[in-house]
Amino acid sequence: MSVTVANHPLIKHKLALLRKNDISTKDFRDLSSEIARLLTYEATKDLETEAVEIEGWAGPVPVEMIKGKKITIVPILRAGLGMMDGVIDLIPSAKISVVGLYRNEETLEPVRYFVKLTSQMEERIALILDPMLATGGTLVATIDLLKEAGCKHIKGLFLVAAPEGIRRIEETHPDVDIYVAAVDEKLNDIGYILPGLGDAGDKIFGTK
Ligand SMILES: O=P(O)(O)OC[C@H]1O[C@H](OP(=O)(O)OP(=O)(O)O)[C@H](O)[C@@H]1O
Ligand SMILES: O=c1cc[nH]c(=O)[nH]1
Ligand SMILES: [Mg+2]
DSSP states (O other): OOEEEOOOHHHHHHHHHHTOTTOOHHHHHHHHHHHHHHHHHHHTTTOOEEEEEEEETTEEEEEEEESSOOEEEEEEETTTHHHHHHHHHHOTTOEEOEEEEEEOTTTOOEEEEEEEOOSOGGGOEEEEEOSEESSSHHHHHHHHHHHHTTOOEEEEEEEEEOHHHHHHHHHHOTTOEEEEEEEOSEEOTTSOEESSOSOHHHHHHTOO
16 A cells, blocks of 8 residues: 655645644635645556557647546545546546535444445446545445445545555555545544544535
């Protein structure tokens, strides 16, 4: 498993703004999407390309294009939707597979309430989107169901991760690659990331 912490000044700056306690719903949404776009650039660096020839203005030109183009974006409801626009900006033809999971506030166990995957999962690269990787329970449940659907190539994009969550994925799904804007210090006693962002879903949807 690889964990890529996107070490880019633009990401650091945007994440700093995202951490402000008095951030507006609009700014939280905009920045989540912008960071997701930059993480997508990083997470797609190893996509395979193939040599093709196109007709250019002065005749045939040898160019490289992405091979296969079978990508599915997997936003985890709700908060993952806040990253989706940024990813679609860069991969406009990606199919979308929606996974609805929420974390039980007492047990911290993920509860599944919606799944709608696109076709041909066994041929696709899945890009899971969720702003927060905390205990890792939600991500493990998502990877489990993607693998059950035949998916073999899975990556996860997160704004902030806790070391505890990363360790859990290393132990359970070492074949999955993680891309994250920051790995924070730890979880608090109710499973929130510190310093973290607070409740990302509530901030994106303006609830609470
Ligand atoms: O790593 P874990 O400990 O499983 O926690 C992370 C999950 O918790 C949050 O979702 P939440 O349950 O708040 O749902 P929401 O997106 O609907 O707010 C977050 O967006 C992740 O999906
Ligand atoms: O810190 C956290 C942990 C889980 N979910 C969130 O939205 N924030
Ligand atoms: Mg939430």
